[in-house]
Amino acid sequence: MNADNKWNRLAQCARQAPPAAVPDLPHGFATRVVARWLAGEGRPSLWAAWEWLSPRGLALAAVLMLASLGANYDLLGGSLADEVTAASSVLESLLDS
Amino acid sequence: MAESSLDVAACLERVRVRDEEAARELVAHLHPLVLKIVRSHLPRRMDEEDLAQEVFLKIFANLGQYRGVVPFEHWVSRVAVTTCLDKLRAQKRRPEWRWADLSEAEAEVLDAVLTDEKSPNAAQASVAREVIDKLLDALNPEDRMVVTLLDLEDRSVAEIQKLTGWSATLVKVRAFRARHKMKKRLAQIEKEMIYERR
Numbered sequence: 001m002n003a004d005n006k007w008n009r010l011a012q013c014a015r016q017a018p019p020a021a022v023p024d025l026p027h028g029f030a031t032r033v034v035a036r037w038l039a040g041e042g043r044p045s046l047w048a049a050w051e052w053l054s055p056r057g058l059a060l061a062a063v064l065m066l067a068s069l070g071a072n073y074d075l076l077g078g079s080l081a082d083e084v085t086a087a088s089s090v091l092e093s094l095l096d097s
Numbered sequence: 098m099a100e101s102s103l104d105v106a107a108c109l110e111r112v113r114v115r116d117e118e119a120a121r122e123l124v125a126h127l128h129p130l131v132l133k134i135v136r137s138h139l140p141r142r143m144d145e146e147d148l149a150q151e152v153f154l155k156i157f158a159n160l161g162q163y164r165g166v167v168p169f170e171h172w173v174s175r176v177a178v179t180t181c182l183d184k185l186r187a188q189k190r191r192p193e194w195r196w197a198d199l200s201e202a203e204a205e206v207l208d209a210v211l212t213d214e215k216s217p218n219a220a221q222a223s224v225a226r227e228v229i230d231k232l233l234d235a236l237n238p239e240d241r242m243v244v245t246l247l248d249l250e251d252r253s254v255a256e257i258q259k260l261t262g263w264s265a266t267l268v269k270v271r272a273f274r275a276r277h278k279m280k281k282r283l284a285q286i287e288k289e290m291i292y293e294r295r
Contacts (some may be wrong), residue, residue: 013221014229019133022129029128029149030128031121034120034121037120037157
């Protein structure tokens with residue numbers, strides 16, 4: 001029996017499970033929900049927006065940083081080489097004198 | 098589905114002007130529908146009543162966005178599914194259950210499915226559902242959602258689109274990927290079962 005059949009048989013068997021009976025509305029449930037709603041709960045908060053935004057902002061900043069490093073790789077390598085050359089010439093002149 | 102004979106449109110008008118009695122009536126009317134969805138997609142260690150309360154709070158908080166284009170119950174279902182998905186995403190651990198972790202009844206059902214010697218009977222259906230719930234724990238929230246809706250609740254791709262807001266292609270891709278993972282997991286458990294019986 002292949003993997004497709006095994007999964008299908010298991011799922012088919014699970015589908016036959018009788019739906020669990022929905023209990024009556026728990027005592028005080030509606031009152032609690034309405035009280036929380038009237039108290040302002042459930043509205044999107046600034047903190048929730050920050051929580052959603054901050055990891056995405058960080059990821060975007062990291063991507064932009066890597067992209068800019070990649071785009072300017074030659075320039076960065078070149079400037080570093082210039083600095084090494086300059087430092088070498090200073091050292092050589094110091095050693096010569 | 099909600100069965101009480103409530104004039105939803107009139108009730109919504111009253112809820113929009115913060116009528117407490119109407120809000121309580123709406124909660125009572127929608128409770129069976131919300132609870133059914135919450136139970137299908139309940140994260141581990143989360144209380145169904147707590148999650149149902151969060152769904153209702155979102156419904157009330159976003160009531161202004163409901164324009165009446167679709168039946169109210171459809172809109173409520175979407176809010177409930179989205180809330181469950183958010184909670185599943187917040188769940189950090191996704192345990193991979195092994196053969197040795199299954200109960201005797203669960204192992205028996207899985208044995209019947211994997212070896213094909215005997216078909217699991219209808220009485221074992223609830224146990225089969227528990228086994229699948231354990232296997233689903235290892236999936237990411239979106240994959241878990243699509244397998245539950247498609248393979249366990251027998252929903253169509255179009256229905257899943259309406260509930261989740263995903264495109265048909267995305268639903269199909271996720272379903273393919275999720276089923277592939279489920280089959281791989283079953284194969285792994287079968288290997289463990291064979292190894293244990295040696």
